[in-house]
Amino acid sequence: MSCDVEPLFKPLQVRGLSLANRIVMAPMTRNFSPRGVPGEDVAAYYRRRAEGGTGLLITEGVGIDHPAALGDAGLGESNLPHLYGDEALAAWKRVVDGVHRAGGKIVPQLWHQGVMREPGTGPHPQAPSVRPSGLWGPQARPGSLDAGYLQRMQSATQPMTESEIQDVIDAYGRSARHARELGFDGVAIHGAHGYLIDTFLWNETNCRTDAWGGDRRARTRFAAEVVRAVRREAGEAMPIFFRFSQWKQQDFKARLATTPQELEEVLGPIADAGVDVFDGSVRYFDRAEFDGSPLNLSGWARKLTGKLSMAIGGIGLDRGFYDSKRDGRAGGSDNIELLMARFERGEFDLVAVGRALLNEPSWTQKLRAGDELPAFDEARLKELV
Numbered sequence: 572m573s574c575d576v577e578p579l580f581k582p583l584q585v586r587g588l589s590l591a592n593r594i595v596m597a598p599m600t601r602n603f604s605p606r607g608v609p610g611e612d613v614a615a616y617y618r619r620r621a622e623g624g625t626g627l628l629i630t631e632g633v634g635i636d637h638p639a640a641l642g643d644a645g646l647g648e649s650n651l652p653h654l655y656g657d658e659a660l661a662a663w664k665r666v667v668d669g670v671h672r673a674g675g676k677i678v679p680q681l682w683h684q685g686v687m688r689e690p691g692t693g694p695h696p697q698a699p700s701v702r703p704s705g706l707w708g709p710q711a712r713p714g715s716l717d718a719g720y721l722q723r724m725q726s727a728t729q730p731m732t733e734s735e736i737q738d739v740i741d742a743y744g745r746s747a748r749h750a751r752e753l754g755f756d757g758v759a760i761h762g763a764h765g766y767l768i769d770t771f772l773w774n775e776t777n778c779r780t781d782a783w784g785g786d787r788r789a790r791t792r793f794a795a796e797v798v799r800a801v802r803r804e805a806g807e808a809m810p811i812f813f814r815f816s817q818w819k820q821q822d823f824k825a826r827l828a829t830t831p832q833e834l835e836e837v838l839g840p841i842a843d844a845g846v847d848v849f850d851g852s853v854r855y856f857d858r859a860e861f862d863g864s865p866l867n868l869s870g871w872a873r874k875l876t877g878k879l880s881m882a883i884g885g886i887g888l889d890r891g892f893y894d895s896k897r898d899g900r901a902g903g904s905d906n907i908e909l910l911m912a913r914f915e916r917g918e919f920d921l922v923a924v925g926r927a928l929l930n931e932p933s934w935t936q937k938l939r940a941g942d943e944l945p946a947f948d949e950a951r952l953k954e955l956v
């Protein structure tokens with residue numbers, strides 16, 4: 572590899588978190604935690620990425636302490652981890668300690684599936700699923716979900732009540748407190764991809780006429796309250812990462828914002844609530860988000876809010892997530908050159924790597940050494956390498 576990647580190996584301080592470099596493992600659901608408890612195999616999987624030199628690991632989505640947080644969200648998941656209960660918390664402590672012993676840092680991605688959770692599934696099958704306005708989302712939009720699941724999810728339910736909304740916010744707070752007590756290095760909030768927080772932001776799923784709905788800015792209230800609850804419980808030293816996306820699993824072409832000004836309306840109140848790093852989830856880091864500027868979604872988040880940002884999408888690979896069944900050849904030096912050009916221009920502060928790191932635990936060390944990076948092997952999705 573001819574391109575200079577050393578700038579990615581400059582340390583970064585975010586509140587109390589000292590990062591050795593700018594490379595982050597992206598959150599990736601693995602479905603290897605029976606009864607919600609990550610075992611020794613999961614702990615070893617994360618530890619290997621820390622040993623492989625990746626500066627920060629964001630865990631797979633971890634269910635918050637709310638009965639409807641997890642279930643089958645259209646992909647047949649049944650072994651998703653959660654962040655409550657003595658057994659799961661002790662198991663996460665072993666994960667965190669292992670990563671720290673290897674010199675790494677780790678934050679949990681707090682997840683509530685919201686509208687995507689199929690009723691009757693998950694660790695608390697009797698709990699009703701929660702939806703801001705009782706809506707799953709628009710029908711017949713391009714997406715990747717199974718037809719049977721889509722059909723079962725269409726009938727409208729009751730909108731969330733005021734007390735149901737408060738219960739979920741409190742649950743985020745409790746899981747943030749657990750994260751702090753277990754020694755995690757920060758908290759990541761999953762506010763993207765059509766799950767609960769995102770459906771408050773999206774006009775197609777939030778039609779509320781009370782204080783939780785309204786215009787673009789008003790629809791951010793739930794996300795902002797979640798961030799405030801997390802900050803209260805996580806304390807001032809722990810950084811908060813917030814993932815958002817234009818696309819939804821209900822509709823790959825959905826957009827929360829069609830102009831930078833609209834994006835500012837979405838991100839401004841969430842930034843003010845206490846976010847430190849925005850993670851704008853896209854499939855290709857090298858695409859302009861709006862006409863008239865090359866900036867990608869995370870680049871805009873940084874420019875509009877003044878917060879740090881993290882790039883994601885096809886780093887080290889030549890095909891994006893969801894394109895061609897999630898496969899991708901190794902991206903080659905032009906992929907990394909394009910990344911470095913944007914990084915050096917100050918468009919983002921961190922780079923998140925998903926499938927390439929799932930494929931190769933030592934990806935970060937290999938990148939730095941200029942070693943050849945392997946193509947993505949889809950078999951990796953079914954095992955914990």
Ligand SMILES: Cc1cc2nc3c(=O)[nH]c(=O)nc-3n(C[C@H](O)[C@H](O)[C@H](O)COP(=O)(O)O)c2cc1C
Pocket residue numbers: 597598599600601631632680761763814852853854883884885886888890891892897923924925926927952
């Ligand atoms: C197997 C798999 C599981 C994923 N699970 C999550 C998840 O739990 N939370 C999340 O925010 N994104 C999830 N993603 C999306 C990734 O974080 C990332 O945004 C996406 O893979 C694009 O990055 P990449 O091109 O480097 O793979 C998942 C992706 C894969 C491949």
